[in-house]
Amino acid sequence: MVLNMSELHFNKEKGCQIKLFTPGPVQVPERVLKDLAKPNNTHRSKPYFEMHQMATEGLQKVLFTKNECLLFTSSATGIMEACVRNLVKDDEKVLFFSIGAFGDRWYEIGEANGKISIKEGVEWGGAITPEFIHEVMEKDKYPVVCIQANETSTGVYNPIEQLAPVIKDYGSLLCVDATSSMAGVKIEVDKLNIDVCLASVQKCFALPPGLSVCSISQAAIDKTSEVKNRGHYFDFETLLKSNKTHQTPTTPPIPQIRGLVTQLDYMLKEEGLERRFERHTQLGKRTRIWARDMNLEMFPIKEEYCSNTVSTMKNSHNIDIAKMVETLRERGYGIVNGYGGLKNKTFRIGHMGEITINELEEMLKVLTDIIVELRS
Ligand SMILES: Cc1ncc(COP(=O)(O)O)c(C=O)c1O
Incomplete structure (x- = not known):
């Protein structure tokens, strides 16, 4: 049948x-499904704070960073929008390197938020190269640059370990969409000086959708305080303030965060x-x-x-x-x-x-x- x-x-x-x-x-995996089904406490309880802390500290290890890590009640697109809203002033240009559908989406998010958005890309199937970055970034000043690590539509991996240092040499803040690579591919955030490295958890973390995560550098935090009209739900400052006490400003997806801790534990202590x-x-x-x-x-x-x-x-x-x-x-x-x-x-x-x-x-x-x- x-x-x-x-x-x-x-x-x-x-x-x-x-x-x-x-x-x-x-x-x-079954073990994660079992953990998702466990009873919940509230997000203003000590057990939650401990769990939240385990999640953010585990993420720091996965990303090889001392930067603070944040949890978002959204898919990755929410953090892509947060980057644009929190880090780009109205009179600044934000540059999107696009090699496929998700690069194009980030550019569209910039446009939709009224930011001066510039898209530069190569033929689909290609990757961004250091030479291409020089060519583009010599032309103008871009205080914020956004780029995919892995472009899921074309199956291309941008060689982020080569590209990040080139972009950072131009003094820009660097946001990396690692949605389909974080926890599957090594991305050393501190070594590469990545300001925001983001992903949702329904890909290499092998969790159900509904939660996304990022690391954020001090430079990005400082910039946020200079940007107006950051909105409310995805305001980095509000999220960072709550994160200090291992909380989120609004109700988070508690089962997913428990699942994230289960997976981080597995990655760090069992599989390696x-x-x-x-x-x-x-x-x-x-x-x-x-x-x-x-x-x-x-x-x-x-x-x-x-x-x-x-x-x-x-x-x-x-x-x-x-x-x-x-x-x-x-x-x-x-x-x-x-x-x-x-x-x-x-x-x-x-x-x-x-x-x-x-x-x-x-x-x-x-x-x-x-x-x-x-x-x-
Ligand atoms: C590279 C990349 N960026 C962004 C997204 C959007 O992620 P989400 O659906 O979690 O918002 C995806 C989803 O497939 C993706 O593969």
Whole structure:
């Protein structure tokens, strides 16, 4: 019997029946689901303060930073908007380096907030290079620069460890969207002098959506105090004030924060960060080898640009991608079509969170059969 999508997703008795290889939200491990179901105390109680502190201190370790870390009751887009509202004065230019849909989104957020927003990018499939940064930043003064680490639409990883020092040499505040890389790829915030490094937790943290996190530097905190009309809900100053006593200004998603602590504990004490990063590297490599063996061209223009958390492949065999995704779902696995304008021209396999190499192999075997069936 073939179940329809809603039954597969929301089976009332059994919950989700498919294994997700998606670029977020991703598969949430059982141990986290169990912790999410535990009884809550209020967010103005000592147990909550302790939990909040564990979350922010754990994040500092994952990001290799002494900078304060904040918890937001929103997805990552909320912090992207917060960066624009808190750090950019009305008469200043904010520069968005875009290599895909999420870079474009950040620029649109700048525009929507009435900031003088400049977008500079390269052809989709490409990455920002130090040379490109020089070319752009020599032209004008940009007090704030925003850039993706991993661009989830194209499956390109911007080499942030090379780019951050170049941007910082121009004296700008640097905001990095690490939504689909934080906790899966090493990002050393203090070494790279990143002012805001942000992500939501439904990707490499392998948690359900509804919570996002960031680190914030003293320079960014100082700048915030000079900016007017920062709004209320995402005001960094208000959030920082509450964070001092391990709280949020408004009611946070308490179960998700408990889940975050569970995951941080697992990453830091059981798997180990270096092993976690290495597992993601291997997942990326294995997927690219599979794509090569299947004669599927990667969407990123160069091998070195390819992401280790999400692979975007071209529809090289011109098959019905929607049918491929649906057939795979019926056989127990979730992958996704291309993003936005890349729909049907590409498809994406997410390999982030808690996925193991063996699980990836199993899914790829089933996907191989389906591609062969659809080609014949
Ligand atoms: C790179 C990147 N930035 C931002 C976002 C937006 O994140 P959210 O949906 O958590 O707001 C996403 C979501 O997929 C993303 O991949």
